[in-house]
Amino acid sequence: MAVPxxxxxxxxxxxxxxxxxxxxxxxxxxLNIAKSELFALLGGSGCGKTTLLRMLAGFEExxxxxxxxxxxxxxxxxxxxxxxxxxxxSYALFPHMTVAGNVGYGLKHEAMTPAQRKxxxxxxxxxxxxxxxxxxxxxxxxxxxxxxxALARSLAKQPKxxxxxxxxxxxxxxxxxxxxxxxxxxxxxxxxxxxxxTHDQEEAMTLASRVAVMEHGQIRQIGQPSEVYEFxxxxxxxxxxxxxxxxxxxxxxxxxxxxxxxxxxxxQPLHVETSQSFSTGEKVSLAFRPEKISISRHIPxxxxxxxxxKVQDFGYFGKDSLYRIKLTTGHVLSVNTVNASRIxxxxxxxxxxxxxxxxxxxxxxxxxxxxx
Amino acid sequence: MxxxxxxxxxxxxxxxxxxxxxxxxxxxxxxxxxxxxxFIVVVMSFAKTVSQSPPFAFLPEWPYxxxxxYNRLITDSLYIRSFFxxxxxxxxxxxxxxxxxxxxxxxxxxVGRSAQRxxxxxxxxxxxxxxxxxxxxxxxxxxxxxxxxxxLTAAYNAVVPTSWAIDSIQMMNTNFAVVLVMVYSxxxxxxxxxxxxxxxxxxxxxxxxxxxxxxxxxVFKDVTLPLSIPGIIAGGLLVFxxxxxxxxxxxxxxxxxxxxxxRVIQQEFGxxxxxxxxxxxxxxxxxxxxxxxxxxxxFAAKAQAGAKS
Numbered sequence: 001m002a003v004p005x006x007x008x009x010x011x012x013x014x015x016x017x018x019x020x021x022x023x024x025x026x027x028x029x030x031l032n033i034a035k036s037e038l039f040a041l042l043g044g045s046g047c048g049k050t051t052l053l054r055m056l057a058g059f060e061e062x063x064x065x066x067x068x069x070x071x072x073x074x075x076x077x078x079x080x081x082x083x084x085x086x087x088x089x090s091y092a093l094f095p096h097m098t099v100a101g102n103v104g105y106g107l108k109h110e111a112m113t114p115a116q117r118k119x120x121x122x123x124x125x126x127x128x129x130x131x132x133x134x135x136x137x138x139x140x141x142x143x144x145x146x147x148x149x150a151l152a153r154s155l156a157k158q159p160k161x162x163x164x165x166x167x168x169x170x171x172x173x174x175x176x177x178x179x180x181x182x183x184x185x186x187x188x189x190x191x192x193x194x195x196x197x198t199h200d201q202e203e204a205m206t207l208a209s210r211v212a213v214m215e216h217g218q219i220r221q222i223g224q225p226s227e228v229y230e231f232x233x234x235x236x237x238x239x240x241x242x243x244x245x246x247x248x249x250x251x252x253x254x255x256x257x258x259x260x261x262x263x264x265x266x267x268q269p270l271h272v273e274t275s276q277s278f279s280t281g282e283k284v285s286l287a288f289r290p291e292k293i294s295i296s297r298h299i300p301x302x303x304x305x306x307x308x309x310k311v312q313d314f315g316y317f318g319k320d321s322l323y324r325i326k327l328t329t330g331h332v333l334s335v336n337t338v339n340a341s342r343i344x345x346x347x348x349x350x351x352x353x354x355x356x357x358x359x360x361x362x363x364x365x366x367x368x369x370x371x372x
Numbered sequence: 373m374x375x376x377x378x379x380x381x382x383x384x385x386x387x388x389x390x391x392x393x394x395x396x397x398x399x400x401x402x403x404x405x406x407x408x409x410x411f412i413v414v415v416m417s418f419a420k421t422v423s424q425s426p427p428f429a430f431l432p433e434w435p436y437x438x439x440x441x442y443n444r445l446i447t448d449s450l451y452i453r454s455f456f457x458x459x460x461x462x463x464x465x466x467x468x469x470x471x472x473x474x475x476x477x478x479x480x481x482x483v484g485r486s487a488q489r490x491x492x493x494x495x496x497x498x499x500x501x502x503x504x505x506x507x508x509x510x511x512x513x514x515x516x517x518x519x520x521x522x523x524l525t526a527a528y529n530a531v532v533p534t535s536w537a538i539d540s541i542q543m544m545n546t547n548f549a550v551v552l553v554m555v556y557s558x559x560x561x562x563x564x565x566x567x568x569x570x571x572x573x574x575x576x577x578x579x580x581x582x583x584x585x586x587x588x589x590x591v592f593k594d595v596t597l598p599l600s601i602p603g604i605i606a607g608g609l610l611v612f613x614x615x616x617x618x619x620x621x622x623x624x625x626x627x628x629x630x631x632x633x634x635r636v637i638q639q640e641f642g643x644x645x646x647x648x649x650x651x652x653x654x655x656x657x658x659x660x661x662x663x664x665x666x667x668x669x670x671f672a673a674k675a676q677a678g679a680k681s
Contacts, residue, residue: 106585
């Protein structure tokens with residue numbers, strides 16, 4: 001998704017830090033978020049993503065640094081005065097109010113006539129397809145319906161910025177996939193800037209136009225989902241997003257065509273094509289994703305970076321299969337294949353105890369400085 | 373288990389009858405020690421006073437009962453007055469307990485876990501001293517020569533013109549003293565159910581309301597207060613019901629000219645030996661207090677239905 005140039009710094013987070021007693025929850029984070037962007041903060045628990053979100057909402061004040069929303073400095077601005085709304089992880093619906101009461105609650109503070117408030121509430125409920133449940137109480141709704149009420153409530157005031165804290169966390173898998181697209185759709189329709197906090201990398205990748213991966217209160221990488229997945233800038237990001245095979249290695253030669261890297265556990269040097277430069281003899285980590293390896297029972301025709309091994313384990317997931325291949329050196333690699341054709345087609349299928357050849361595209365190999 | 377324990381013993385312990393017995397026990401208790409005595413009191417209220425032991429008897433012929441006691445109850449100004457004084461004192465005490473107890477209960481929920489435990493301990497601490505002793509302590513405090521009274525008098529004299537100056541404040545043997553000591557005595561019964569209710573409230577609801585544009589007092593009005601109504605009702609009843617029938621406090625610090633119902637019942641039973649009249653007052657008081665209990669049960673059932681789903 002293209003980022004509109006003029007409003008690229010709609011949300012400006014400048015050198016923001018947050019300290020709780022001695023614990024540094026957010027450590028010098030700087031970040032710009034464009035208008036109408038769907039931005040995801042991704043990280044494990046305790047990485048500071050929720051604290052950053054709460055600082056945007058105004059529930060926490062930064063210990064250092066500045067936050068600007070649409071050019072306005074947010075320092076000292078109370079949550080009820082910010083053009084920001086939040087969808088809480090627990091939804092935080094008011095149990096004593098009806099669905100319509102919940103959605104319309106924030107409009108009490110807007111300069112609107114009662115009729116306008118009613119219309120807006122109706123419009124919001126229609127947006128999340130809950131018009132027929134307006135008079136229900138939250139405890140009479142299913143989890144998915146509550147989630148949509150929470151979304152409608154947070155959108156009702158048409159905030160400049162909408163914060164979503166683990167928006168899909170409490171939903172089951174089927175509903176999650178459906179809601180994912182619904183949220184992206186509503187974001188597109190309303191044009192409101194969304195910031196989503198999640199620990200689920202799949203959720204972040206499918207929802208967001210850009211992702212920031214956080215660890216220990218710092219941002220490790222910002223980029224489009226494909227960028228972060230295919231070109232992680234560190235071992236942490238590579239390991240956090242998706243699954244990966246990572247081994248210790250050493251650069252043994254280094255020329256224009258690429259690198260020769262020897263990983264002792266793989267038993268042979270591999271050829272790597274990369275734009276990064278490394279010196280000969282440097283200790284590195286070699287990483288490659290399971291789906292970037294092709295697997296075959298015959299020697300591949302273009303045999304660069306070919307390893308041999310035996311199928312130790314095999315998991316069939318329908319649309320794809322996961323193999324655990326024990327190399328001749330004893331090291332085990334994960335290999336992922338897409339089941340593009342039907343399984344009944346006999347001998348092309350690799351299964352338990354088969355002797356197999358693995359080949360890895362030199363462009364798919366990632367090299368990081370330092371040991372794994 | 374059945375290998376070690378002889379079969380007939382095992383089946384004796386596990387027989388289904390135990391469950392019914394356990395359920396029946398509290399009901400049996402209520403029937404024996406509440407319903408039967410209450411029935412006796414109701415029956416007694418229709419008797420007449422006689423000089424014998426026990427000092428009541430029924431009419432020798434049809435209709436055997438008389439309504440004299442109830443007749444006096446609604447015509448004699450002593451009973452009507454004491455009824456209204458009881459309701460008035462109990463209401464003022466309940467509202468005062470709520471006004472003092474609500475901020476305290478809310479305050480306790482807003483501090484750390486260990487501080488909460490300490491503060492709750494302090495709320496319950498007075499119970500470790502005899503109730504009677506605490507009332508006597510108030511008698512000492514309210515007396516004309518006590519440091520408390522002297523200090524209050526001095527403070528009063530300091531702010532009013534000299535022509536209004538007084539020697540001391542008359543606190544003992546007033547209705548004010550009754551309400552004051554009742555508020556002091558029953559405050560924990562207001563704070564504890566309120567605390568239990570407020571402590572359960574999800575504070576993210578407050579954040580959500582604030583996020584949607586409500587200032588702190590609006591958050592209180594729109595979220596905290598309506599969600600704490602079950603706690604207010606529970607605390608209110610726990611204060612109002614015993615306060616309305618209170619005997620000890622008005623007897624010790626109250627004014628004999630403004631008796632509360634508890635004191636009237638005691639006098640009728642005791643010095644007047646008019647058991648039918650005492651019974652009629654007791655029945656009237658009970659009927660009056662059952663009303664709030666029904667309201668409470670209605671709200672409790674409603675709150676439970678809401679919490680379950």
